[in-house]
Amino acid sequence: VKKSYHTVIIGAGFSGLCMAIKLREAGVEDFLILEKAEDVGGTWRDNHYPGAECDVPSSLYSYSFERKTDWDYQWSEQPQILEYIHKVTQKHGLQEKIQFGSEVAEARFDEAASTWEITLNHGETFSARYLITAVGQLHQPNTPEIMGSSSFSGAQFHSAQWDHSVDLAGKSVAVVGNAASAVQFVPPIAEDVGKLTIYQRSPNWLAKKLDRPYTDREKSMMRQFPFVKTLARFKTYLRNELLVYPTMKGNPIHSWLIRQLCMSYLKRVVKDERLRSKLIPDYPIGAKRVLTANGYYEALVRDNVDLVTDGIDHIDEQGITTADGAHRNADVIIYGTGFITNPFIYGINVIGQQGRELSEHWSSGAHAYLGVATHNFPNLFFLYGPNTNLGHNSILLMAEAQVAYIIQAMKKADTDSADTVEVREQAETIYDKEIQRRLNKMAWRKIEDSWYKSGARVTNNWPGSVGEYRRIMRSFDSGDFDFQTTAE
Ligand SMILES: Cc1cc2nc3c(=O)[nH]c(=O)nc-3n(C[C@H](O)[C@H](O)[C@H](O)COP(=O)(O)OP(=O)(O)OC[C@H]3O[C@@H](n4cnc5c(N)ncnc54)[C@H](O)[C@@H]3O)c2cc1C
Numbered sequence: 062v063k064k065s066y067h068t069v070i071i072g073a074g075f076s077g078l079c080m081a082i083k084l085r086e087a088g089v090e091d092f093l094i095l096e097k098a099e100d101v102g103g104t105w106r107d108n109h110y111p112g113a114e115c116d117v118p119s120s121l122y123s124y125s126f127e128r129k130t131d132w133d134y135q136w137s138e139q140p141q142i143l144e145y146i147h148k149v150t151q152k153h154g155l156q157e158k159i160q161f162g163s164e165v166a167e168a169r170f171d172e173a174a175s176t177w178e179i180t181l182n183h184g185e186t187f188s189a190r191y192l193i194t195a196v197g198q199l200h201q202p203n204t205p206e207i208m209g210s211s212s213f214s215g216a217q218f219h220s221a222q223w224d225h226s227v228d229l230a231g232k233s234v235a236v237v238g239n240a241a242s243a244v245q246f247v248p249p250i251a252e253d254v255g256k257l258t259i260y261q262r263s264p265n266w267l268a269k270k271l272d273r274p275y276t277d278r279e280k281s282m283m284r285q286f287p288f289v290k291t292l293a294r295f296k297t298y299l300r301n302e303l304l305v306y307p308t309m310k311g312n313p314i315h316s317w318l319i320r321q322l323c324m325s326y327l328k329r330v331v332k333d334e335r336l337r338s339k340l341i342p343d344y345p346i347g348a349k350r351v352l353t354a355n356g357y358y359e360a361l362v363r364d365n366v367d368l369v370t371d372g373i374d375h376i377d378e379q380g381i382t383t384a385d386g387a388h389r390n391a392d393v394i395i396y397g398t399g400f401i402t403n404p405f406i407y408g409i410n411v412i413g414q415q416g417r418e419l420s421e422h423w424s425s426g427a428h429a430y431l432g433v434a435t436h437n438f439p440n441l442f443f444l445y446g447p448n449t450n451l452g453h454n455s456i457l458l459m460a461e462a463q464v465a466y467i468i469q470a471m472k473k474a475d476t477d478s479a480d481t482v483e484v485r486e487q488a489e490t491i492y493d494k495e496i497q498r499r500l501n502k503m504a505w506r507k508i509e510d511s512w513y514k515s516g517a518r519v520t521n522n523w524p525g526s527v528g529e530y531r532r533i534m535r536s537f538d539s540g541d542f543d544f545q546t547t548a549e
Pocket residue numbers: 071072073074075076077095096097098101102103104105108114115116117122163164165166195196197198199200242408409444445454455456457
């Protein structure tokens with residue numbers, strides 16, 4: 062018998078769990094989370110590579126309604142973030158609401174019944190009035206197809222699939238990629254390996270992460286006086302909104318300031334001018350994520366570490382050959398090559414009204430009204446959907462705003478006794494034009510290719526401040542949606 066629910070949520074990461082908690086608070090018990098893995102946590106379950114940690118300060122990286130006071134570090138490490146997610150899941154009794162090992166392959170809207178029919182890759186089916194996708198933007202590892210890579214005789218893995226059974230001590234290790242994950246795992250492994258060769262396609266702007274452990278006194282203050290932790294959270298929030306966000310907007314003073322910060326860190330650590338020149342990006346600051354890390358430049362100047370900037374031509378049994386013909390042996394290859402961020406909702410065939418496929422609907426780049434809904438797909442809502450990623454602040458602030466908005470939409474449908482709620486095409490088109498107009502002015506447009514973009518279109522990022530997004534999301538504008546009752 063097919064199981065039916067009020068709501069099915071796909072994914073048990075930060076976003077899906079937040080949706081579940083808030084549905085319960087709204088009095089909806091009849092929901093299920095389908096999670097393809099065997100644990101909650103999403104990003105923080107998968108990324109357990111050495112040195113994995115958040116890159117917005119810990120004070121902002123917990124739910125606003127479940128603030129954590131005892132982070133060990135100002136930028137928390139992965140094990141403590143995952144532990145926090147486990148605790149929240151337990152506290153809210155969500156374990157029983159999650160079906161693990163359940164990868165959704167297809168979701169089809171049944172127009173006669175006004176329900177979503179959901180099919181797992183092993184054939185099990187579910188029916189739900191509402192479908193919420195919470196599958197993340199940074200979930201599918203992007204392992205590049207390099208000629209000959211399957212012939213490599215040593216171990217090779219992506220940073221989000223770290224193989225801890227591979228002992229790196231004394232080995233010759235090749236790292237392909239140099240972005241957000243690589244700058245975290247290179248410093249700890251550099252100390253351990255025999256030889257480390259980093260293959261860099263293009264450099265990134267990098268600022269020093271001024272991380273340190275919280276003192277016992279600070280932790281005790283935060284525990285005893287809740288306003289201290291609120292203050293710490295607010296201070297970080299404001300710093301990101303007022304200092305970092307204007308850089309994304311291309312503000313010349315802020316851009317100059319952040320550039321100076323990055324350059325002075327680089328000059329302080331990398332004295333060799335030839336190496337330094339390879340580490341200075343040729344694109345404006347803010348066009349790609351400004352990385353923050355501790356120890357990456359310090360690792361690059363070690364005697365056992367080499368930076369190679371020639372493109373990779375092919376891989377063979379023994380190692381990597383670059384375009385200049387140089388061959389370098391490797392025992393292990395680690396891909397720090399990021400994630401497949403486009404298309405959105407990768408791997409799930411979503412079919413809306415009149416058989417319309419979401420992949421087709423988004424063929425020239427994903428779009429969604431406020432990042433949460435698109436026309437022709439009634440009763441379907443996205444979390445961390447198109448144009449809701451940030452270059453400067455915590456994604457959790459965005460996810461919480463989306464969850465509250467979606468619950469308002471559901472409540473309005475109940476008040477109107479409507480079976481479906483669907484964003485109006487015109488409302489979505491006007492919204493999309495406006496944000497694309499604003500995105501055209503952002504630093505992200507000044508670079509040909511990045512994970513924020515699909516072709517020329519910036520599909521991933523929100524152009525405004527977090528404060529603006531949260532203000533807009535606070536009130537549900539029912540005029541932008543159609544509410545319909547299915548005729549009996
Ligand atoms: C290394 C790393 C560091 C990051 N650091 C920060 C940071 O410091 N600050 C910040 O704000 N953001 C950071 N992010 C972004 C981070 O992804 C978000 O903050 C947040 O964790 C997203 O949560 P989510 O639930 O939306 O998605 P995810 O955490 O990606 O969870 C998606 C879930 O959906 C499941 N799923 C996917 N497809 C299916 C399917 N077909 N069927 C069933 N289940 C499915 C996945 O298994 C996963 O559990 C980081 C990302 C990475 C990769």
